[in-house]
Amino acid sequence: MNAIADRYRDQGVGSIFLYTHEAHPGEYYPHLTSMEQKLRHARDLRDKLGVTRPILVDALDGACHRAYGSMPNMSWILTRSGVAIYKSDWTDARSVENAIAYFLDVNERRRSGERLAPFRVERLDFRNQDRDAFYTGLERNGPRAVREYRAAFG
Amino acid sequence: MTNSDLLTRYNYDEFVPAKFESWLRFDHSPPLGGPAPDFPLWHLDPAGRGASSGRETSLSAIWSHHTYTIVEFGSFT
Numbered sequence: 001m002n003a004i005a006d007r008y009r010d011q012g013v014g015s016i017f018l019y020t021h022e023a024h025p026g027e028y029y030p031h032l033t034s035m036e037q038k039l040r041h042a043r044d045l046r047d048k049l050g051v052t053r054p055i056l057v058d059a060l061d062g063a064c065h066r067a068y069g070s071m072p073n074m075s076w077i078l079t080r081s082g083v084a085i086y087k088s089d090w091t092d093a094r095s096v097e098n099a100i101a102y103f104l105d106v107n108e109r110r111r112s113g114e115r116l117a118p119f120r121v122e123r124l125d126f127r128n129q130d131r132d133a134f135y136t137g138l139e140r141n142g143p144r145a146v147r148e149y150r151a152a153f154g
Numbered sequence: 155m156t157n158s159d160l161l162t163r164y165n166y167d168e169f170v171p172a173k174f175e176s177w178l179r180f181d182h183s184p185p186l187g188g189p190a191p192d193f194p195l196w197h198l199d200p201a202g203r204g205a206s207s208g209r210e211t212s213l214s215a216i217w218s219h220h221t222y223t224i225v226e227f228g229s230f231t
Contacts, residue, residue: 001226012221017228018195024169024231031167035196039208042198045230053226055198056216057208061157062164064193064213065227069183073228076190078217084190089180091226103222118187137231145231148169 001075002052004097011104019045019057020065023072024149026142035060048140077103092127190217 005015019042025031032038035057042057058064068076069089075096077086086099110116138145166173184191192214200209217223 001224004224013224014216014220014222015224015226016216017226019198020227020229021165022229022231023174025167029230032165033161035208039196039198041229046198049230056195056211056213057198058195059193060165061160064191064195066164066177066179067184067191067193068227069180070177071180071227072231073226074180075227076225078190078213078223078225080218080221080223082190082192082214082217084184084186084188085222087180087183087186091228096224100222100224107221120186134231141230145169152169152171 001091001093001096002050004093004100005053007097008100008104013100013104015053017051017053017055018064019055020072021058021062022141024138024141024145026138026145028140028142029145030142032060088125090127092125095125095127 001015001017005013009015019038021032021038022029022041029041029044032041038057038060042055045051046055062070068074068087071089073091075086075088075091076084077096077099078084085103086096088095106116135146135149138149163173164177190213192212194210194212195216197209197211213225
């Protein structure tokens with residue numbers, strides 16, 4: 001996702017990471033109880049995971065996150081006028097890049113004189129499932145995060 | 155639900171279905187083609203020398219700067 005932000009920045013595409021809440025609280029990164037703690041966790045995420053996009057932090061009650069569906073790692077694309085034009089319940093860089101390339105092409109087609117009208121489409125995209133990487137992420141939060149995930153999903 | 159209850163429920167202290175499942179509401183998220191909800195957000199990184207973390211902005215202030223804005227929601231896991 002960082003690479004997509006770099007590739008499309010000069011074409012008018014902004015990218016942010018919006019820090020929400022600890023989906024898998026553990027001994028090292030427990031559930032959130034204050035904005036100071038939330039900012040500290042977000043800072044650690046930036047440094048440990050290497051997020052180079054601007055990081056924004058949601059309110060402690062997750063007002064923004066909840067309004068958009070509360071999924072732990074979803075992505076949305078919004079226009080300059082505040083219209084939602086893409087949403088995915090899980091973040092996949094290939095899916096996001098495919099969408100952003102399409103929308104930039106729409107702008108080109110409009111500039112060249114095509115008259116375009118929006119329509120709705122549903123599509124099932126596919127992402128890599130890297131369980132080892134996922135468990136490594138859980139371990140970062142603490143052994144309890146791993147135990148609870150295994151208990152919930154095996 | 156009081157604000158305190160909401161804070162506790164949203165920031166659940168253990169990953170058990172009774173505490174996390176009710177938050178997975180993508181099917182009830184705003185439809186595409188309509189206005190995106192706007193909320194206050196806080197910058198993690200200072201804007202410049204002398205500035206501090208936690209400067210308030212809004213999602214609309216961000217999306218209004220770009221033709222398109224990609225928003226990835228997440229945390230450590």
